[in-house]
Amino acid sequence: MSKKYIIAIVAVYCIIVAGCATSRLPTDNIPRYALYGTNYLPLAPVCDAQDIVLEYDPFTQVLLLSKKTHRLALRVGDPFALVDGQLHYFDHPAVLRDGTIIIPESFNRGILQRFFMDKPSLPAQAKVVQPSSIKRIVIDAGHGGKDPGAISASGLREKTVNLDIAKRLAKLLKDEGFSVYLTRSTDTFVPLSVRTATANSFKADLFISIHSNANRVRSMNGFEVYYVSPAVNDTERGFSAIGKEIPSVKAVELVSASPQLKATLWDMVYTHNRGESIQLGRLICRSVAGVLDNQILGLKGARYYVLRGTDMPALLIEVGFLSNSREERLLGDGLYRQRIAQGINEGIVRYVRELSFAEKEN
Ligand SMILES: [Zn+2]
CATH class of the missing domain: 3.40.630.40 (Zn-dependent exopeptidases)
Structure with missing residues (x-):
């Protein structure tokens, strides 16, 4: 087999493996709840599955999620979050239900997966916003x-x-x-x-x-x-x-x-x-x-x-x-x-x- 073919096969294999890796998410087997016309899932196991550290202040209902240098703050009931200091909106807020904090699927896929995954499965042109350097x-x-x-x-x-x-x-x-x-x-x-x-x-x-x-x-x-x-x-x-x-x-x-x-x-x-x-x-x-x-x-x-x-x-x-x-x-x-x-x-x-x-x- 020529060198060119081997490179082509390896390249195709890499694309398939990468494709599989992005379509299977570590949170896929967490049960969903249908609520307010969307799918919700419990936040704690979602964070566990992605090695995200979760802190919750029950008094202010503010949640702080952190992983490596990324920080995300959001509050139960509000459809926006501060992600590495930048404001992001999403369609449904986090909800407290029977003592459990649940988040919409869109928040998990759109924000958590995007900012907290080791290799963000984002289109190349989308820029992940990071905290600006300390000066x-x-x-x-x-x-x-x-x-x-x-x-x-x-x-x-x-x-x-x-x-x-x-x-x-x-x-x-x-x-x-x-x-x-x-x-x-x-x-x-x-x-x-x-x-x-x-x-x-x-x-x-x-x-x-x-x-x-x-x-x-x-x-x-x-x-x-x-x-x-x-x-x-x-x-x-x-x-x-x-x-x-x-x-x-x-x-x-x-x-x-x-x-x-x-x-x-x-x-x-x-x-x-x-x-x-x-x-x-x-x-x-x-x-x-x-x-x-x-x-x-x-x-x-x-x-x-x-x-x-x-x-x-x-x-x-x-x-x-x-x-x-x-x-x-x-x-x-x-x-x-x-x-x-x-x-x-x-x-x-x-x-x-x-x-x-x-x-x-x-
Ligand atoms: Zn002193």
Whole structure:
């Protein structure tokens, strides 16, 4: 057989195999319900079958679906979703029925399959929208001026430690090519509301607040990272934000939107950002663990004001305990503070690289 024939046969075989792979879906054997003139299927097994991580906040009824670098936020009862920060509409909403969340077949095929499958079975000309690269980062040094924050036994002030690490981190991030803004670069008092307003008006892609910990239990030590806890009422946040421009949602789509719709969209933006914050926080913890011998207490949810007021993925980092004698000594050492800044920088760079890798993949 000539080489040409072999190539042709292999090519035909590949097309057949690829064709079969796209027509058989991992969700095909999940039972459907006929409802409101369409086919519905339960969301949990659909996510399981496609290795999608599903989180549900029963209070706001917002669902967050994530897989690798993709994030999708939607709410029960609303026929639209924020997919990687972009608004997408579908014909029927997700419904809560007998305690089970069910989604229309069109949502499974049109949105989930499209955005979450490893090899999207999309026509070549359809572009999968990915989060745009992170370019602008706001670094917030906690406390300052009349507010010293925690003070160690030897008199080391939290505001000083925070500012030093914030400046070191800003320098490292600038060297990586990011546009960086510090909420304070000197020992001055800046109200929390001004810090968040600054981040929002700078249109930051990420907000990182640097703090040092203190605890009455002197043995407490370690590095920890906080994101906005899901227990924060997103609907309330949503309604308080309806006058604001929604990032990544086209203005034309919002002109006719009702306050309820705008509040819902904000809910989704916050849910989406929380997913991003968690991913970034995990990578920062991992990178810092690689450069510090200290204990990594990990990633936690909290209701810090400075995080709640931001419109972008946001983290509050507690670099160590000034109330612990060993960590106090370490935090007083410039070399140690530099290593912390390097660890945080590395985590951010890894996160941004993951996002841009996902962009290139598609
Ligand atoms: Zn603090």
